[in-house]
Amino acid sequence: MAARIITPLAIICAAAAIIFVIFQMRKPPEKQEVERPVLMVSTAPIVRNEEGLIFHVDGVVVPYREINLSSEVAGRITYRDDSLRSGAYVTKGQPLLEIDPRKYALEVERLSKEVEQAEVAIRETDVDVENTQELILLSKQNLELQKKQLARMESLLARNATTPSAVDSEQQTMITAQNQLLQLENQVRSFATRKQGLQRAKELAEARLEQAKLDFENTKVVSPVNGVIITDDVEQDSYVQVGTALYTIEDTSAAEVRCSLRMDELAWLWRKQLGKTIDPLAARGSKDYLLPQVPVAVSYELAGRTYQWDGVLSRFDGLGLDERTRTAPVLIRVPNPDQAKLNGEMVKSRGPSALLRGMFVDVKVQVQPEMPIWRVPESALSLYSAQAIQETMTAGQAAKTRTHSDESRPRFVLWLVRDGKLEIEHVEVLVIQDDYALINGENVDLRADDQIVISPMGYPRVGLPVKVEG
Known part of the structure; x- marks a missing residue:
């Protein structure tokens, strides 16, 4: 009975010993280093922007002045030029009608x-x-x-x-x-x-x-300006009293364009007027409600051609912000609405003869701030949360950002390739237009030979080796 128990145990122990000996005799596998693939990125150069900030807003042409002519004497109309109806062009001093002068x-x-x-x-x-x-x-x-x-x-x-x-x-x-x-x-x-x-x-x-x-x-009513008759309210042989409406004439010596600017766009105009980049609301004076006379370009597209007029930022259209859009309505004055340009040259026959009321136009406002500006592709911007930004900052960068950044703006970063490794730069975006972003060049370490990463990256980190495509 004992032999029947001992024999299987001996067999099992012998098998275990044989297996142990076999494992001890095997050579351990050789360790091989696995080469990790280097992250491939696409880059674009950073460009110094010399044109300043350009704002494009939509506008509509409105009359510069509408003059209501009324009768200053009473009497019967004995003469009226029948050709001068609504839509007719009149010159300054041209006779319109005559009231009985006897x-x-x-x-x-x-x-x-x-x-x-x-x-x-x-x-x-x-x-x-x-x-x-x-x-x-x-x-x-x-x-x-x-x-x-x-x-x-x-x-x-x-x-x-x-x-x-x-x-x-x-x-x-x-x-x-x-x-x-x-x-x-x-x-x-x-x-x-x-x-x-x-x-x-x-x-x-x-x-x-x-x-x-x-x-x-x-008794002789003449046109006070060069313009177009909008309304004609009386006929010959009619009797008029003092104050009776006769004509409404639109002054065409100039035109105005009504448009709206955001407060951040107005801030740059005020900064330019002050000559330094400070909070414009901190400045006080007698010109608080005036706009700087900034040159602007008014353009109108017709039949595939873009016609332009020179204008100037004139004044606020009233006072205060629009309650719906939270923008400031402003007026652009065009001193020569009959002088259209095509490719920088005056044109008369191939395009609109003048700016007309009701035209929807594009207004280009250009401001040259007193600061360096860099232009980068919009795809190079990375929008980070405040916590993520703080985690990627050094102590010096965090202090600099708290001092100079605008907390009302989104927080953006740029990833750069320097010496084959990723580096991060925290930037303030001034404006985004035409697939490009304009960056405030103050208090940032950007160089003319920097390469900006424009391709998406999964989990980038500072110091990560990368390889530039192409």
Whole structure:
């Protein structure tokens, strides 16, 4: 019984020993290093942008001025140029219509006679004053004689050569001469007062005459500007009152384009105006509500051709932001709306003759900030969360970013290839346009010979060896 148990155990132990010996006799496999594949990336060069920032916004052409002509006098329309209807072009000073001028001509003539009559009355007063002055001179001479005569009579009375009654008679004669002189002097003062009244009456008549002449001139209605008639509201033989609408004329000496700019775009314009890159809201002054007069280009596409006009950023269209779009409405002034350019040359026959109201146009605003700007492909940008950015930053980069970055903007990074390895640079994107991004060159370590990674990468990290395709 014991042998039946021991025999299998011995066989098992012998087999285990044989297997152990066999494993001990086998040579261990040789270790071989596996070559990991190098990450292949596509790159693009970084380019220094010399054109500055360019904003493209949509706009619509609006009238520069619309002039409402109203009747300044009442009367019947006796003449109207029937060819000057809505849509007709008129020049400055061109006659449009005439209101019956006869009543106003008669009023001018009547008031002219009143002015002449006032002048005659003033001349008569001057003659009366001259005559009275001569009488005063004679009266003074007579008074002197009476004084001498009275003195002689008093001398005779002292010698008892005459009677007191004779002396009294001479005194009465002298008093009469004095009274006559005083009356003449009073007449001169009265004439001066009357002359002032006549002069005031003449001035009033002259003012009425000027008003009558103005009314007579206003019977002829002419175009105040070069422009196009928008509406014509009266016909010949119609009777019009003062203030009756006659015409509405659009001034074509200039045109305006209404468009809207975002606040970040306005910020660059204000920074350019201030001459330094600081928060524009920190600057205060008398020009807070004015826009810098920045040149802009207005373009309109027609039949595959793009026509351009030169304009300038003029002013805000009102004040405040649009509540729906949160943009600021502005107006672009085009001083020469009839001078279109094609490829930089003036054209007249092959394109639109002028900017017309209602045209939808493209507005190009160009700003040259006081900072270096780099241009990179949009595909080179990587949008990172704030936590991921902080994890990839050194202490110095994090401090620099906190100091100079705009927290309201998305946080972007660029991956660069330097010496065959990946490096990261945290950047501020100013604007993205035409598949390119413009980068703020301040406080970033970018070089003209840098190669920017534009191909997608799974898990990039700083220092990872890479190989540039091609």
